[in-house]
Amino acid sequence: MLQWINDFGWIIWLTVFLLLAVAEMLTLNLYFILMSVGALAALVAFLFHADLWLQIVIFCVVALATTVLIRPLALAHLRRGPADSLSNIERLIGHQAVVLEAVGANRGLVKIGGDVWTARTRGGVDVPAGASVEVSAIDGATAIVSFPNVHKTTGTATTTA
Incomplete structure (x- = not known):
């Protein structure tokens, strides 16, 4: 099983990315899309032949960093405009x-x-x-x-x- 993960890990990371992207489309709260960026980073790490533990660490670090650093900026940008804007x-x-x-x-x-x-x-x-x-x-x-x-x-x- 571990050998299969080492050989076809890109399928796992791509699947994780797609599932997180679909979850974002359903929720629209900017959490899952940023986690999917972590899955893409782990996919890149796999393509550079990183060990599985390093891929998981990269996924976690990138997902956390984008959520903490980018999400507040993205939400501020989306909510930009006068507070009294009319429908x-x-x-x-x-x-x-x-x-x-x-x-x-x-x-x-x-x-x-x-x-x-x-x-x-x-x-x-x-x-x-x-x-x-x-x-x-x-x-x-x-x-x-x-x-x-x-x-x-x-x-x-x-x-x-």
């Missing part, structure tokens, strides 16, 4: 939209930028087609819109010329 949906809040189909408390269509969204208003206010509204929130796939000129007594929106 795509959050960026829509405050944008102007055009009413395509009258919007009420339960139904309607608006165009935000180049996309058509289902929409509704809060408080039962009806907004006519063609009016300009502002996106005040996003609820799932529905834009909650507000109309700047709303008559509180009648509950209808009017446009000004």
Whole structure:
């Protein structure tokens, strides 16, 4: 068995590398990919005819070193950017939209930028087609819109010329 490992150790290290790479694809936490670098280093050591114990030591040292030294830098790079960066949906809040189909408390269509969204208003206010509204929130796939000129007594929106 030891002779087989000495003859075909590259298969073992390549298999370890591939298994760790697959584990990284499933978890995406940057541990397994750095350990797989250790497996590649051990594979290189095998190709230079290093003893099995040295291959294992190289694997452990490289895996530990990359995890301790590279992982924090990689995570900092991945998280770089403003802490208050907005998601795509959050960026829509405050944008102007055009009413395509009258919007009420339960139904309607608006165009935000180049996309058509289902929409509704809060408080039962009806907004006519063609009016300009502002996106005040996003609820799932529905834009909650507000109309700047709303008559509180009648509950209808009017446009000004």
